[in-house]
Amino acid sequence: MGSINVGEVGKGTRLLFDNAPWLVLEVNFVKPGKGNAFYKIRVQNLISGNTLEKTLRGGEKCESADVADAAMTYSYKDGNGYVFMDQQTFESITVQPKIVGDSADFLLENMEVSVTLWNGEPIQIRLPNTVTMEIDYTEPAVKGDTQSRVMKPAKLKGTGAEVPVPIFCAIGERILINTQTREYAGRAK
């Protein structure tokens, strides 16, 4: 979208090069006392997730990528993918299954997520760090043992995903899941 001076590039800037949007993770400025300045940046490809290091020259112009995060609500899944509604514009957008990836395991109807758009096209979705899910099926609960670290598998309602839960959990119970680690994070209040 726009051209920016490398001096304006900071952690969090989204750049466009090699036909892909990149997120700047780190910027390091180096310069001999009298001489040319350079920026050594570490960037992550927002589509493939690959990271690489790149050296840019002081004063160089960079292309910034037209990347934005929008808050969206998940509506339903159809033959083309997952349909979300933009909370600002109320427009519907379909996100392909390969972009949703294993986030689908914790994606429930009406859940609010952050969708990253590049040139208006979704390239990434980010779930809330913690979500509340209901246990659809698990082995009977072991009563009284609330300190136990022994886990058993539980199938989640709505998505059918399986996660390990402590043995005291029962069918119908609402639990918290950390979406980053995909682990049980406590009972829902």
Add this chain to the structure above:
Amino acid sequence: MAPMAIQSSVRRSGIFVPPTTTWHPSATLETLRKRSELVERVRRFFAERKVLEVDVPVLQGGANLDPGVHPFVVETNQGPHYLPTSPEHPLKRLVAAGYGPVWTLAPAFRADERGRRHAPEFRMLEWYRPGWDDWRLLREVLALFDVLTGWGITHDVLSYRTAFAKYVGIDPSTCPDAELEKLLGADASAARTPSGAFDHFAALDLLLTSKIEPHLGKGHWTVLVDYPVHVAAQARLRADEDDHPVAARFEIYREGIELANGYWELTDSGELAGRLETEQAKRAVMIPRDQRFEAAMAHGLPDCAGVAVGFDRLVMLALGLTEVSTTQAFAWGNE
């Protein structure tokens, strides 16, 4: 299901908007106390040696034209002024006026320099020694560094050419561009000008910062000397042991960090004018010459040596910190 907590900020720009900053200082109280102690030690060091402390203007009528150093311009009702990139010009005017050895710990500003070890605003500790050469001044700088850090004065001396031979395996004065390009690999694109031409000197700077500097000053001071003529700035030229012309300039490194830049000063005002003219012509932005400074040089700068020390970096190293911003009461971004 329960409502989800989510940051629903929408950023439509490619430029990251940092969170609202607080009003808190950038340095801890302990750091500022130690920094103040170091300033006191500097003051005592120069008082004992009869070097006069002076204050110089922050708004200067002309700018320094060192290679790769860019000033901030300030509009005033008396025309544009320049924030000093170092206090070099006013200090040399004092020396030219016969005021003897002088020192200052002055604010210095460099546009576009921003990083863990660079700040657009910092303090420069700079002094001049009439009648001295660079080697004599070097010993005094190391003595001061020892007073401030307690790390002694043990040092090795490495010429610019030897450093390239040792760490890059080339002779920087004869290495062809094709080989420099190969050595840089993926970084080679950063050594090209906007028009696509390969910039030999930028390539050397890139190799210096990425392949040489990280090795310098490990466990003792490293002094880099005999700089090439194109970065002589205001140092005089002399012949090295192979009879090549080199700049009488030194830089002191510790833990890969450049701390001091010293010269046996150029006193030939005609040669200086020529260098300034060349540098001025290279600039994309027109920077006028510092007329009063050049008049002082034409009047005559006594034989002298001078050195500039990045004081915040020295404080950073002495206190075991890793970012200059944490040595400043209010750093850039929190100004």
